Amino acid sequence: MKTAIVTDSTAYLPKEVRERLGIRLIPLSVIFGNETYREEIDMTAEQFFAKIKQHPTLPTTSQPSVGEFVDLFTAIREEGYEAVISIHLSSGISGTYQGAVAAGTMVEGLRVYAYDSEISCMAQGFYAIEAAEMAQAGKTPDEILARLDEMKRTLRAYFMVDDLSHLQRGGRLTGAQAFIGGLLQIKPLLRFENKVIVPFEKIRTRKKAVKRIEELFVEDADKGVPLKAAIIHANQPDEANRWRDELAARYPHVEFWISYFGPVIATHVGEGALGLTWYER
Ligand code: MYR
Known part of the structure; x- marks a missing residue:
């Protein structure tokens, strides 16, 4: 067929x-006021990050x-x-x-x-x-x-955002009500559970959050099974490349990709978000 x-x-x-x-x-699509842009067609990630710096009202998505x-x-x-x-x-x-x-x-x-x-x-x-x-x-x-x-x-994905208010504003954060006040000051690790985004662990700093994601990855990477992985970033190419180089040197049996949060997802996670996903090949 x-x-x-x-x-x-x-x-x-x-x-x-x-x-x-x-x-x-x-x-x-992302919508700025009365302008609609189909992502990957009318608007690239680079154009999106440049536009949100100039645009007074935050976009929405459809x-x-x-x-x-x-x-x-x-x-x-x-x-x-x-x-x-x-x-x-x-x-x-x-x-x-x-x-x-x-x-x-x-x-x-x-x-x-x-x-x-x-x-x-x-x-x-x-x-x-x-x-x-x-x-x-x-x-x-x-x-x-x-x-x-x-x-x-076998697929896993963990990510962090610099500013949780985007996810909250768009109503895409579940199960965080109990500690939402505190959450805005910290960098919780997030993941998907039953199709929705939930806080996985409270972490204070970006550095510690990266380290914790790495620990979770290593639990699987150390099994020696071939994995495919991607580092996903919202306009942080240098940090993503550095992280990939470090991990790739330690885990030659893992195929690493670099990817990005484009306009629609970046509207909800904000600039600076960073994540890692992997699965068994
Ligand atoms: C729509 O308007 O239908 C799109 C809504 C998109 C919500 C995006 C929420 C954040 C997703 C983060 C994905 C992280 C994957 C590793």
């Missing part, structure tokens, strides 16, 4: 990877419409595909996945499998890459979905 792979822009996959693997992109999904799925069917696996950011933080599900019921002649990555950013990108490689190798949708579920069992 000829299967296409779609993911949304919040996977922040490099264009070269998308083109090589034939991964289709559906963009989310998911793709069901109509955009229907148009994309219809075009895929017209290209002769029989199935599509559409991989999206966690349904606990965005309605994008639900949009794909709804559109899937409206396009005849194409089997639409919407997949909730229960995460976002390069972790979601890793799902899309595995799926696309398998689709290119002629695997069936069921085989691909089974591999994605298997990946979910």
